[in-house]
Amino acid sequence: MTIVEKILARASGKEKVAINEIVMAKVDVAMSHENADVVLRSFRDIGVKKVWDPRRIVILFDHRIPADSEKTAQTHKRLREFVREQGIEHFYDLKEGICHQVLAELGHDRPGEVLVGTDSHTTTHGAFGTFATGIGGTEMSGVWATGELWLKVPESIKITVHGSFKKYVSAKDLILHIIGTLGADGADYCSVEFHGETIGSMSIASRMVLSNLSMEMGAKVAFVLPDDKTVQYVRQRSDKKFEVVLPDADAAYVQTLEVDAGELSSQVACPHTVDNVKPIKDIAGLKIDQALIGSCTNGRLEDLAIAAEIIGDKKVHNEVRLLVIPASRRVYLEALAKGYIETFVKAGGLVLNPGCGPCLGAHQGLLAPGEVCIATTNRNFKGRMGSPEASVYLASPATVACSALEGEVVEPC
Amino acid sequence: MLIKGRVYLFGDDINTDVIYPGKYLSITTDRGEMAKHCFEAVYPEFLKTAQRGDIIVAGKNFGCGSSREQAATCLKYFGVAAVVAESFARIFYRNAINLGLPVLIAKGIKGFTEHGQTLEVDLVSGAIRNTETGGSMTAQGVPEFVLEILTSGGLIPYLRKKLGIAGQEV
Ligand code: SF4
DSSP states (O other), rough: OOHHHHHHHHHHTTTOOTTTOOEEEESSSSSSSTTTHHHHHHHHHHTTTSSSSSSTEEEEEOOOOOOSSSHHHHHHHHHHHHHHHHOOOOEEEESSBBBHHHHHHHHHOOEEEEEESSSSGGGGGGGGGGGEEEEOOOOOOOOHHHHEEEEOOOEEEEEESOOOOOOTHHHHHHHHHHHHHHOOEEEEEOEEEEHHHHHHHHSSHHHHHHHHHHHGTSSSSSOOOOOHHHHHHHHHTSOOOOOOOOTTTTTOOOOEEEEEEGGGGEEEEETOOOOOOGGGEEEEEBBBEEEEOOHHHHOSSHHHHHHHHTTTTTTTTOOOOEEOOOBBHHHHHHHHHHHHHHHHHHTTOOOOOOOOOGGGSSSSSOOOOTTTTEEEOOOOOOOBBTTTTTTEEEEEHHHHHHHHHHHBOOOOO | OOOEEEEEESSSOBBBBSSOOOOGHHHHHHHHHHHHTTTTTTTTTHHOOOOOOOOOESSSSSSSSOOOOOOHHHHHHHHOOEEEEEBBHHHHHHHHHHTTTEEEEETTTTTTTTTTTTEEEETTOEEEEEEETTOOOEEOOOOOHHHHHHHHHHHHHHHHHHHHSSSSSS
16 A cells, blocks of 8 residues: 555554545544634534644745735734634744744654645645645544544556755755646646655755645645654654654555656746646846845755855845745744854845744735746746736746846756 | 536636646635636636636646645635546546536546537536537546545545534635
């Protein structure tokens, strides 16, 4: 059996499950951010008085923090009241950071468990061998009420990565390359498993980049096989019991893909789809107005480290706005201690509070018509970061940092 | 369940930012208000020319992108009768079902109909008829469990029934 078959069998109390079978799965962790407000509305409609388990629900604010409008302020207020009313144990108000980083940091990600979130990039948590997927608000209200949800057992795609990256090439370039190869719907409804020694030698943060962006090829879940590194990371943060689940050697896959990491150069996803991927050199020289380092994809310490190393004591190009957004408060503190934040500020960058920033087009750095932004985020859809006439290019932290210095897209070297 | 409606045609990879722009995500509860912003940023003509009861027909990967339920909600409360597409992104597909908005996966729907023609869609059998051309085709049937949610009017009424919660319909 594949990982996903094993986890879903266990979560639904079965020995075995078949592809396409619909199972009722028990949920271990249910996460929502500001859109808990949508969940709340439906939860009230169901008419249940108490949530099924206040210890398993996580609510936090990250998408519009501090509140970008009176409406959001009301949303935050309503949810704080709900959290108190229900005794929700894990509530992180607007100070912690982006959900997909905070959950991992604070010990909510464990191998073999079922984690659902009202956010599409919930696939990120598959980096710990967790069945983690995004669901809608109404669906989550059902989880709040009953603790379970219906899931169709997906087919699996096996991606094996060998070799070591060239300097400045990283997990972001690898996954962009894979999305460019498979297409925006290439893994629709599927479970993706990442295998191979390249993945094994990756940091936890880099593994999270792979699982995070797999959503952009339609993946339902995206697993990195849990290993000692995973267990150690989780153990340091959670004292709950868990069991590592791995695929059988004879597991069946609908598709397999082999990638040689050593062959890769820096990649970019061009407007307006994430699968419009090219080697960065194809667009070198393109003038940029904004450079953004942050998000649940690439706002972690190693991302800020590489950016700070590249920037050093140089200055951001005069006509470029560099925005840096640490993914979480912890990342922010570590980056402060290591001097990265000072580097960014001295270079003329703007460091924003941990959170989603302009990634979803709500506030904090939106684009005007005709403007070009190079970002470490995960979506470049038309109108995603402000004007529908603006262009967003997705690339690695190294590429974004180099481009910010030059005022145009450059290949890091 | 037989649905009859005029076709509103879209292409491939229509994402949720296109269906429901991010700047309106702060609208979390007012469903009527959400319906006023369907496709507003990229296809503003939709709000002027689409009508209640229209069937959206689209290419592959309809609803890709974020998990925002508003994308399915705005279509439902606008009055879209059903969405028929070559394929759907999974979260949108689930959201639509859970909200009681019928969605059908119909390989070959592209080219089967033009904008403005009328379709008859049978949810149970998946049979689709183009009343203008007289052509017919079959969509993927909806699994029984999913059909139960759809015919209940969505997940909320379905759960209310299952949990034995009586009272006002929602
Ligand atoms: S950083 Fe962007 S992609 Fe990640 S959770 Fe926030 S809005 Fe979504």
